[in-house]
Amino acid sequence: MEKIKVKEVDNVVVLFAGDSGDGMQLTGTLFSNVSAVIGNEISTFPDYPAEIRAPQGTLGGVSGFQVHIGSSKVYTPGDLADVFVAMNPAALKTNIHKVKKGGVIIYDEDSFLENDLTKAGFTTDNPFVELGVSETINLIPTQLTTLTQKSLEGFGLDGKSILRSKNMFAFGLVCWLFNRPMDKAEHFLENKFKKKPSVLEANIKVMNDGYNYGNNLHLSIPTYTIERSSDTKPGKYTSISGNTTTAFGLIAAAEKAGLELFLGSYPITPASDIMQVLARRRDLGVKVMQCEDEIAGIATAIGASFAGCLAATSTSGPGLALKSEAIGLAVMSELPLVVIDVMRGGPSTGMPTKTEQTDLLQALYGRNGESPAVVMAASTPDDCFHYSYMAAKIALENMTPVILLTDSFIANGTSLWKLPKLADMPEIKPNYVPADYKNYNAVSRNEETKVRYWAIPGTEGFEYRNGGLEKDYVKGSISTAAVNHQKMVDTRAEKVQNVKYSIPELEIIGNEDADLLVVGWGSTRGHLMDAVSSINEKSKNVALAHFNYINPLPKNTEEVLRKFKNIVVCELNSGQFAAYLRSKIPGLNIMQYNKVQGQPFTAIELEEQFELILKK
Amino acid sequence: METKILTYTAKDFKSDQQVRWCPGCGDYAIVNSLQKVMADLGVPPHKTAVISGIGCSSRLPYYMKTYGFHTIHGRGAAIATGVKAANPDLTVWQITGDGDCLAIGGNHFIHSVRRNIDINVLLFNNQIYGLTKGQYSPTTLKGKVTNSSPYGTIEEPFRPAELTMGARGTFFGRLLDVDLKNAQQVMLEAAKHKGTSVVECLVNCVIFNDGAHGYLAERNTRPDRTVFLEHGKPMIYGVNRDKGLILENGRLKAVTIGENGITEADILVHNAEDPNPTLHWELAMMQGPDLPIALGVIRAVRAETYNDALDKQIEEVKAKSKIKCFDDLVDNLEQWEI
Numbered sequence: 037m038e039k040i041k042v043k044e045v046d047n048v049v050v051l052f053a054g055d056s057g058d059g060m061q062l063t064g065t066l067f068s069n070v071s072a073v074i075g076n077e078i079s080t081f082p083d084y085p086a087e088i089r090a091p092q093g094t095l096g097g098v099s100g101f102q103v104h105i106g107s108s109k110v111y112t113p114g115d116l117a118d119v120f121v122a123m124n125p126a127a128l129k130t131n132i133h134k135v136k137k138g139g140v141i142i143y144d145e146d147s148f149l150e151n152d153l154t155k156a157g158f159t160t161d162n163p164f165v166e167l168g169v170s171e172t173i174n175l176i177p178t179q180l181t182t183l184t185q186k187s188l189e190g191f192g193l194d195g196k197s198i199l200r201s202k203n204m205f206a207f208g209l210v211c212w213l214f215n216r217p218m219d220k221a222e223h224f225l226e227n228k229f230k231k232k233p234s235v236l237e238a239n240i241k242v243m244n245d246g247y248n249y250g251n252n253l254h255l256s257i258p259t260y261t262i263e264r265s266s267d268t269k270p271g272k273y274t275s276i277s278g279n280t281t282t283a284f285g286l287i288a289a290a291e292k293a294g295l296e297l298f299l300g301s302y303p304i305t306p307a308s309d310i311m312q313v314l315a316r317r318r319d320l321g322v323k324v325m326q327c328e329d330e331i332a333g334i335a336t337a338i339g340a341s342f343a344g345c346l347a348a349t350s351t352s353g354p355g356l357a358l359k360s361e362a363i364g365l366a367v368m369s370e371l372p373l374v375v376i377d378v379m380r381g382g383p384s385t386g387m388p389t390k391t392e393q394t395d396l397l398q399a400l401y402g403r404n405g406e407s408p409a410v411v412m413a414a415s416t417p418d419d420c421f422h423y424s425y426m427a428a429k430i431a432l433e434n435m436t437p438v439i440l441l442t443d444s445f446i447a448n449g450t451s452l453w454k455l456p457k458l459a460d461m462p463e464i465k466p467n468y469v470p471a472d473y474k475n476y477n478a479v480s481r482n483e484e485t486k487v488r489y490w491a492i493p494g495t496e497g498f499e500y501r502n503g504g505l506e507k508d509y510v511k512g513s514i515s516t517a518a519v520n521h522q523k524m525v526d527t528r529a530e531k532v533q534n535v536k537y538s539i540p541e542l543e544i545i546g547n548e549d550a551d552l553l554v555v556g557w558g559s560t561r562g563h564l565m566d567a568v569s570s571i572n573e574k575s576k577n578v579a580l581a582h583f584n585y586i587n588p589l590p591k592n593t594e595e596v597l598r599k600f601k602n603i604v605v606c607e608l609n610s611g612q613f614a615a616y617l618r619s620k621i622p623g624l625n626i627m628q629y630n631k632v633q634g635q636p637f638t639a640i641e642l643e644e645q646f647e648l649i650l651k652k
Numbered sequence: 653m654e655t656k657i658l659t660y661t662a663k664d665f666k667s668d669q670q671v672r673w674c675p676g677c678g679d680y681a682i683v684n685s686l687q688k689v690m691a692d693l694g695v696p697p698h699k700t701a702v703i704s705g706i707g708c709s710s711r712l713p714y715y716m717k718t719y720g721f722h723t724i725h726g727r728g729a730a731i732a733t734g735v736k737a738a739n740p741d742l743t744v745w746q747i748t749g750d751g752d753c754l755a756i757g758g759n760h761f762i763h764s765v766r767r768n769i770d771i772n773v774l775l776f777n778n779q780i781y782g783l784t785k786g787q788y789s790p791t792t793l794k795g796k797v798t799n800s801s802p803y804g805t806i807e808e809p810f811r812p813a814e815l816t817m818g819a820r821g822t823f824f825g826r827l828l829d830v831d832l833k834n835a836q837q838v839m840l841e842a843a844k845h846k847g848t849s850v851v852e853c854l855v856n857c858v859i860f861n862d863g864a865h866g867y868l869a870e871r872n873t874r875p876d877r878t879v880f881l882e883h884g885k886p887m888i889y890g891v892n893r894d895k896g897l898i899l900e901n902g903r904l905k906a907v908t909i910g911e912n913g914i915t916e917a918d919i920l921v922h923n924a925e926d927p928n929p930t931l932h933w934e935l936a937m938m939q940g941p942d943l944p945i946a947l948g949v950i951r952a953v954r955a956e957t958y959n960d961a962l963d964k965q966i967e968e969v970k971a972k973s974k975i976k977c978f979d980d981l982v983d984n985l986e987q988w989e990i
Contacts, residue, residue, distance in 0.1 A: 073988045227986060264990070275988045288978045297737050300730075300779060317778030318966045319973030322982065323737055328763040335760070337724075339703070339734020342721050343742065345736070365724050458978045493719035493735070493742055496698040501667070501714050504706075513669060514714065630703035 042215070045180055047077075047106030049114030050210065052203075053131045055092055056085055056099040056475025058204035062228070063121075064101025065275075065450070066207055068217045069224050072275045072452055075264025079104045079416075079562065080450045081113035081636070086305070086389045093147075093155035098130045107263040111416075111562030113449060115638035116329060117532075118260075119213065121206050123147060123180070124568045125156035126162050126440055132167050135531035142209065146181035178249075180205050183322055187245040190240055201242045210247020215261050215651065248388045256569055269454065273470045276415035276453045278446040280311035282350075282376060285424025287320060288456070290346040292302040292425075293432055293464040298323045298345040300336035302355065305388040306444045307378035310350040323442045330358035334375065338362060341371040342450065344492035346428055348374035353382045355440075357402065363437050364403045367453040367528065369478075369502045370488040372431035372466070375409075376424070379443040381634040390634030391445035399439040400616065406525045408532040410434070411587040413441040413558035418453040420446060423584060425461060426539075432466040434535055441586075443608075446559045447637050455516070466490055477512030479524075486531035536588040544595050546572055551601035552649055555584040557583040557613050560637055564606060567642035571650075594621045604629055604649060606642060662687035665697055667717045673708060678829030679776060685832055686745070686774070689839040690718075695743045702745045703732040705752035708783045708907040709776035709855075712747045726757030732771045735959075740959040743843065744891040752792040752894040754810050765800050767958040768847040774839070775812055776853050776880050780861035798860070813936030813950065816850045817929045824936060825949045829856060829903030830869050834880055834947060841949050847957050868945060873902040877940055881948035883924040886916060887935075896920070897935075899945075899965045903935050907945050924952040 049069065052060045061082055068078045083100045090097030100259055104114035116136040122128040122143040135141060149319045153163060160166050164175065180199060186204040191198075213223055229236035250259075290297035299322065301311040315324040323340070327333045334349040341347035351359065356377045379395045381387030399411045410430055414423040420442055427440040469476055469489035476498045481488045485607045491498035500512065508515035509523050542554075546568060556564045560583045566578045583589070597603060597617070605614040607628040629645050631637060665687040670687035673679045681718045690700060704710035705728035713720030719742070723731045732746040753761050753775050765770065778796065781787040787800035791812070795804040818825045823845045827833035827835040837852070842849035854865045863869070868878055879889035879897065887897040907914045926932070932951040938944060975981050 048909040069986075073679030075990045164900070190793045268990050271990060272987050273990050274985045276985075284978075284981070287981065296738065307887055317975075319975045321970065323962060323966070323968055325734070325737060327730065328759050332733075332760055332763070335727040335730030335801070336737065338723070338732035339721075339736075340738035341734075342719075342731070342821070343701070343739035345738045354825035362726055369721070387943055400963070442979075455982045455985070457982075493701050493739060496696070499719050500699050501720035501722065503713070503720075504724055505722060509915070523781065527900060607925060 041262050044260055045260050046108060047104060047110055048119070048214070048260055048262060049102060049104045049117045050116035051100060051102045051120045051131060052206070053100040053121070053127035054203070055099055055126070056087065056097045057089055057092070057343045058123045059200065060101050061100045061576055062189070063207045064103055066221065066224050067210060067216070068103040068105070068450060069275050070211065070221050071103070073274065075268065075270060075412060076105040076107065076262050077110040077265040078275060078450065078452055079110045079113045079215070081445065082448045082620070084389055086387070087115055092390070093124055093126055093152055094111050095126045095130055095156060096227060097211050100127070100131060100400065102134075104261055107265050109265070109267040111565045112636070114428065115315050115640050119210065120280040121210060123206070125158055125612055128163055129156050129158070132169060134143070135173060138172045140176060142178055142206065144180035145177040146179050154499060155194050157225055168420065172415070173580055178209065179638045180399065183245065183249060184242055187242045188238055191241070193238060197238070201238055205240045205246035208243040209250045212247045212250030214614035215259055220242065241641060244312070258516060261651050265271070269453065272455045273452050274455060275450050277309070277448055277450045278414065278420040278442055278648040279378065279448065281418060281453060282414070282424040282440070282442060282447070283310045283313035283531045286346065286348055286374065286423045286428055287316070287317060287322065288458055289425045289464060290427030290460060291293065292461055293346055293466055295346040295426070296321055296349060297324060297343070298337060298347045299350065300325050300327050300340070300342035300347070302327050302330045302333045302334040303351045304330070304352045306380055306447050307350045307355070309447070310376060310378070312369060330355040332360060334359040334362040338366055338371060341366070341373050342369070342493065342617050344494070346372070346432060348376065348428070348568050350376040350378070352378045352380050353398070354385065354387070355372050356398055360403050362406045363409060363439070364405060365401070365504045366437040367407045367409055368504045370435045370528070371437075372435055372490070374424070374431050375425045375437055375439045377439060377441050378447045387634045389444065391443045391559070391636060393441075393443060393560070393609065394587070394612070394613040394630060394632065396609065396616070399441055406529065408529045410436055410438040410532055410535055411441065412438065412585050413583070415561040415582070415584060417446050417449050417451040421453065421456070421537070429464045430535055430538075432441055432464055432533060433487070434468055435490060436532055468492075476500060479507050479509060480513040486527050497556070498611060533588050537590040539585045539590060541592045542581055542583070543588040544579050544581055544596060548579065549598060550579040550600070551577045551596070551602060552646060553603045554578055554580045554646065555582070555603055555605045555613075555617070556585070556607065557586060560606060560608065563637040563639050563642055566639035567646060570639065570643050571646055577649075577650055583613070586613070599620055600624060602604060602649065603627065604636065604646070608632065608637070612629055658695070658981050660691040660694060662691050665690045665717050665940060667795040669714045671715050672711070674859055676858040677708070677711055677792045678778065678857070679712070681749050681829040681835070682774065682776065682855060683712055683854050685828060685836045685839060687716070689836050689843065690774065692840055693743070693843050700745070701735050701742045703735060704728050704747040707749040707752045707755060707781070709747055709748040709749040712754060726752055726755070727755055727760060728752065728858050729760035729773070733767070733769045735762050736769050736771050736959050737962060740770070740811060740963060746771050746773045747776070748773060749776045750791040751778060752817065754812065758790075762815060762819040765816055765821040765850065766849045768822055768955055769850070770846055770960070772849045772851070773841045773850050774853055776855050778855045778857040778861055779809070779864045780857050782857050782860055784861035789977070811937065812850065812852045814933070817933050817936070817951065820957045821850055821951070822847040823949070824932070824951045825849070825851045826854065826867065826936070827948060828850060828854045828868055828878075831874070831947065833894060838949055841952065845952050847955055848958075849954070866939060877944055878947050879944040881922045881924070881946055881950055883922055883949060883952065886919040886921050888916070888919055895944070904943060925954065929955050963975055
């Protein structure tokens with residue numbers, strides 16, 4: 037047997053890109069699952085256009101899927117790709133800047149003909165020269181179309197179906213390149229196509245032929261092995277998206293609290309998956325209503341909350357804007373409610389499939405009147421589960437709406453998820469009215485915590501009238517009395533602030549004497565961690581404080597931040613969290629690093645930025 | 653086994669709050685009738701929820717000793733839908749006005765009707781915005797001078813019946829504030845109907861639109877100007893009970909029994925349960941002086957409710973699924989041991 041060069045690497049980034057009809061999302065998902073199953077860490081980033089099928093071969097229709105696999109903890113989908121599979125010239129053009137020096141590009145020769153090049157706006161017959169592709173990059177031309185056609189000869193499939201299978205050839209080839217186990221790959225395909233045996237058979241054939249093609253032709257590139265991760269705790273895992281874990285967090289919380297789960301929602305990119313995941317769970321008694329609009333989505337949820345459910349609504353930026361008035365009603369009527377905002381590029385319709393953190397101030401302040409709500413943010417596809425669960429717990433225990441911010445990056449991205457058991461989750465104790473409570477009304481509350489007592493309609497003796505009008509602090513009846521309003525405003529604010537006693541304190545990652553404190557929130561954690569650890573390997577001069585709880589802030593926030601002379605707040609907006617921190621803790625020396633391009637940070641750009649600040 | 657029969661009086665549904673509508677407002681009659689109807693219905697106060705939006709009529713929940721929720725403008729239908737879907741054991745009433753229901757809340761209204769969620773909608777139609785002081789509403793008659801239409805409105809009004817039937821509604825009734833006995837009968841039937849029951853309550857706004865329903869309100873002329881429709885009964889009306897409705901060339905026509913050879917047998921018998929809405933539509937749209945204005949239950953058709961369908965589907969899926977709890981859900985994911 038001939039010896040094939042094998043490169044052992046700690047981690048590798050693979051990028052698949054092609055037409056939005058080329059099956060790149062499936063190919064990427066399969067590849068990351070096969071990697072996860074053998075014990076690699078994974079982090080993925082699907083990046084797709086808003087159009088379902090843009091004109092074939094054009095730049096606007098390019099759909100990409102990036103996956104980072106590692107033998108130690110990976111925090112991000114990676115900045116630059118080691119291996120890039122380009123299905124057509126448009127994919128090459130839009131993604132070439134994401135390929136590492138010394139990387140590999142595998143491309144479909146059959147799709148790089150004159151017509152294809154013209155569609156992608158190339159003017160010569162050599163796109164690589166035209167793009168100035170580095171000579172260090174190893175080009176592997178492969179006749180994916182022709183080879184797929186040959187592979188499926190005699191299968192009796194029509195030409196279109198055959199063409200649709202060429203992503204499987206590329207998948208097989210990449211499996212060979214990375215020494216992925218083909219039996220596992222077959223297993224995932226079986227699950228995917230179990231209802232379509234003829235498609236399954238064809239896909240397996242093409243995939244294996246792709247693998248063998250690499251193996252037999254001894255392509256002049258080294259293959260890679262990535263050892264199983266040692267950072268991963270033993271246990272059962274799956275690969276899962278943030279939208280799915282967000283939905284699961286609500287299911288777990290409802291069961292723990294002993295309540296029915298109700299979701300009122302409306303289709304919106306990129307949040308619709310949450311509704312769809314929950315809609316499948318009629319078997320768990322989950323009541324999902326797809327409503328006539330965003331407002332009805334939250335209004336039905338508020339009705340369900342009033343009636344005694346764990347109620348939630350899921351949306352994205354423009355939808356959150358439409359729900360503002362109703363969130364105010366939940367604030368005023370002091371009902372538990374989880375509002376999930378999967379942030380996307382804005383304003384207005386903006387960039388629906390791209391990621392941003394631009395809804396923070398909307399979540400904090402986008403309502404009429406003094407209208408405090410709990411605001412929190414998740415960081416990774418897997419911790420969306422934890423924060424969605426906690427959002428429900430906080431809502432039920434504190435009788436308040438909770439806005440949970442995720443974003444397109446973690447909602448559609450996937451990571452490894454250690455499967456939880458309900459028994460290991462913290463208890464949830466809704467603030468029910470005590471059975472022996474006398475003279476209950478709409479504002480009866482625990483005087484210590486300021487949390488209103490919840491009476492569920494159907495319970496005898498606790499009939500009460502709630503509403504959006506200001507109420508008398510004692511009697512619960514309508515009141516416009518001046519001093520009373522002040523007291524009610526203060527009480528609602530105090531109740532929300534009291535949540536800080538039950539959330540974790542802010543932790544510093546790194547050296548507490550560092551010259552620079554990097555601050556971030558939500559989904560940027562992975563990139564910030566990568567950049568900070570990379571600098572600290574050399575100098576130990578940077579520390580990181582990352583926020584998941586935003587209103588209220590962790591109770592030690594001021595104490596921690598005041599220890600640092602220099603703080604840089606990094607976020608994917610124009611400085612919303614920085615402005616918030618300045619208003620809450622005046623006098624800090626806060627610098628900003630902002631990016632609003634619809635894309636996550638790269639660890640490289642962050643590192644450069646931090647080095648620059650340290651030099652000053 | 654001994655069954656305890658609970659009986660209620662209107663007082664059991666009255667809260668301690670002082671009613672604060674303008675003296676002479678038609679809404680008083682509706683709240684009093686509603687409390688009587690609730691007592692007759694026999695659903696206990698704690699199993700009753702009254703949900704409203706914003707406007708004069710939407711203050712009503714404060715006057716009820718039931719569970720109540722005075723919400724935000726236009727969204728009462730959606731919130732009431734959520735209440736019923738979440739907790740179908742509750743009897744849910746939605747209180748709304750012509751502005752709340754048909755302007756800002758129009759979308760929620762037609763969709764709650766389309767879904768046939770089992771709620772009882774009392775739509776207080778005084779053809780004016782009262783609480784904001786006299787602007788024209790979607791039901792204000794064309795040409796009417798109001799504070800926001802100083803030269804007269806140039807808009808065609810909605811007819812709530814048309815909207816209800818256009819949205820495939822299963823129940824439509826109409827009542828008049830000063831006609832207490834009939835009003836209670838319509839409300840009671842609305843409550844008993846399974847599905848979205850829309851009751852157009854013609855109420856008078858003494859301040860901003862006094863006499864809007866004056867054509868019907870006069871006790872002496874009312875019997876000749878209205879017909880009270882009851883399922884299975886002939887469409888007879890008039891002070892002397894000698895007037896009736898027939899179909900002629902496919903159109904409704906008012907006739908007098910005993911004239912031109914017309915006998916009682918020629919008079920149409922009301923079939924509120926006919927799924928075909930054509931005649932219901934014609935009846936609901938009748939106008940004077942040639943035809944009487946229809947009051948009573950115009951349409952009451954049996955159809956599956958949203959909440960029943962939801963609960964049924966949940967039971968069906970539960971019975972078939974091996975996933976019974978969160979841990980099962982996780983166990984059934986594609987997974988691997990590391």
